[in-house]
Amino acid sequence: MAEAARRIDRIDTAARFTAADAEALNARFAAVPTRAMLAQVLAEGLAGRIAAVSSFGAESAVLLHLLADIDRNVPVLFLDTGKHFPETLAYRDELAGRLGLSNVIDLVPDPAALIQRDESGLRWSYDPDGCCEIRKVQPLAAALAGFDATFTGRKGFQNAARAGLARFELDLTDQAGRLKINPLADWSSDQIGSYMAAAGLPAHPLVAGGYPSIGCSPCTSKVAPGEDARSGRWNGWDKTECGIHVDGAADDLPPGYDPAF
Template identity: 50%
Template structure:
C-alpha cells in the first residue's frame, strides 16, 4: 500500500545531487549528509530485509529502524528480528503497532483482515507508520522495481504525500523516500546474502510464499 508520489523542485535537486547512486553509496549519502538525523529505516524484517539492514548497519548502526509489528506477525518473524538486531548491532529499533483504540473501534475480534484487507492494513500498518515517522524528513525502504508492476518505474529517491492520521498535530505535507535497492534484482539480493553470510528468514527456508501477517 504505497503512498501517492509527487514531484517538486526540492526532489529534483536531491536527485541531481545523488544521480547514479544506489545501494550502500546512496545510503551513505542520505544517512550521513542529505537527511542526517532526520531519516529512518522502515522494515518488516521480512524475507529480504537482512540485505538493507546489513547495509544500514555498515553506514550507521544507530540509524532508527521502525519495525512494523501489526500484531498479526509470525513468531518466526519476531525471533528473526531479534537475531538480526544482535548480529548486525542495530541499536535503535522502534516497534510501531496499531493503537489499542483503533483495534477496539474497528477490529475488536481480530477478523477485519478477512472482511476488509485494506481497512486492516490501514489501522495495522498505515496509521502506525505515519505516527512513527512524525518528525522525520525521509524514510528508507527495501522496495524493488521487480516486485510489482506499480513499482516498475520506481526511482531510488521519491517524494510522497504524508497520509496523516487525522489526530491533533498529525504530520502534513510531503516526505522523501529513499529506495537504495530499487534497481536490484532477486539475483543481486541472493548474492549479497551469500557474500555476507546473512541468515535467511526461517519461513523462507520452509518455503512459505509470504512472511507477512499470519492468515
C-alpha cells in the same frame, strides 16, 4: 530547490521536500553505488531526520546490513501488527542482534482503535484494507511525524506496480513533503541473493518454505513457481499494498493517537 534540501536544519521540525528536490537527488546519485549513496545521505544530512521502515521480511536483511555498516543507530521502525508469523518476530530479534542495530522501534496499533474497529481480531478476513489501516497505516503515520524522510526496502522487480521505482520520491501518503528513499529500487533478485550470501546474512526462515514476500500471517500465502514475489500477499483480494506506500493511505488518525514504542 535541491540545494535547499542539502541544508536542512535537523532541529527544524518543518523541514520537508519538493518533487524538484527528489528529481535533483535522483540525478545526483544516478551513477553512485548504493552504499556510497547511503553514506552521503546520512553523513551530509541530505534527508534531514531519517528512519528506516522495515518489515524484517524475506529481503530486509540487505538494506539493514548496509545501514548498520554505516550507522547502527539509524532508527528502524517495525510495525508490530499483532498478526505476524512467530518466525518473523524471532527473525527481527536475531537480525537486530547480529547487525548490532541499536534503535529498533516497535510500532503497535492503538488499543482503543482495536477495540472499536477490530475487537474480534478478524477484520483481515472481510476488510483487509481496514485491518492494514488500523495495524500499519495509522501507527506509522503517527510515528513519522518526527521524521523528514524514510528508507524503504521496496524494489522494482517485486511486482508490476513497483517497476521503474525511483531511488528518491515524495511520500504520497501525506501532504507534508516527506522524502521516501528506496536504496534498492534497481536491484535484481539475483543481486539480493548474492549480497546476502556474500555477507553471510541469515534468511528469513519462511523463505525456504515458498514465501518470497512475508507480511502478516493471515494474509500471506505461498507463491507458485513463476509468479511474482508479492503474489502471495492478500491472495484472492484486489489488493497489492498494505497502504503505507500509496497515496491517501493515512487521511485520519484517532484523536490524540500516540503509538506505543
